[in-house]
Amino acid sequence: MLSGAGFILSPPGILKIISLLCMIIGGLIFVTYGDCTESQFWADTYIISTTASAILAMLSYTIYALGVIKSRTSINVQHIAEITFAYTVFLLMLIVSIITMTKCTNKKLPIDRVPEPLTIIGALLLAIGGTLIFLDWRSKEHIDDIQMNIPRDPQQRPNANLSRKSILI
Template sequence: MLSGAGFILSPPGILKIISLLCMIIGGLIFVTSGDCTESHFWAVTYIISTTVSAVLAMLSYTVYALDLVKSHTTIKIQHIAEITFAYAAFLLLLIVSVITMTQCSNKKLAIDHVPEPLTIIGAILLAIGGTLLFLDWRSKEQMDDIQTNIPHQQPQRSDPYLSRKSILI
């Protein structure tokens, strides 16, 4: 299972950091470029959903990077919660970003078109990273199950006559 320094340098860890950067940069550009005058509701919804998703993703990253979860049951819950959060955040950010992009169509500068696609990329990377973490955990769980169910070998007999017996006799 990925945890600690192994998680930080792993593909899911790197994807989670890149996803966080995409969401944070997208949100900052959106906030600094000005309000969406056409739909104030979707502008606020975009800012809130991006901020909450980034904070929760950072919390999840911290839990994995610091290896805070130790018990078998809690690890199972953590991985199920991780994949659930990743897909829920992906869907939420995708829907809110697309609606905000269509509602806030009065954009003059090129930089005004960057935040929503950048957030969508961050959401996609978040879902991919969550999937990789879940699949890694499942493969380790299956390997542990296989190793615990391997039958032990019977001790060999100490009779030297039986150990030299040929199959041709």
């Protein structure tokens, strides 16, 4: 798995940054311009969930970018936790954003309609980035498993002295 500058410039790293920016900008617009007098509960829930998701996404990004985790077992746990986190945030932000959009209908300015869809886009990008990280990890795990079973030395291979025959003959 990539870490450091390799992760920062990789597609999952770029998606995490764009996702983080979408969630932060959506939350800031909602706090600044959002006038949700109909349902204060959902307005507060939106702000809290967006802030918590952005903080956790930044923490996850920082752990990958700095390459803090080194042991193989910890890396396995980190990748499973990453995909779980990404999909949990996606579902949470999708539900909270949709409910907030439907409950807060007293929007006067066009910019008032931006935060919730922007947060949904950010959560979707986070889920896609988590999936890319997970798939990259699984493919490398599969390659490592295959490489561990292949003998490197030709004398160790069974029937190494036999020539390979074509199936077309």
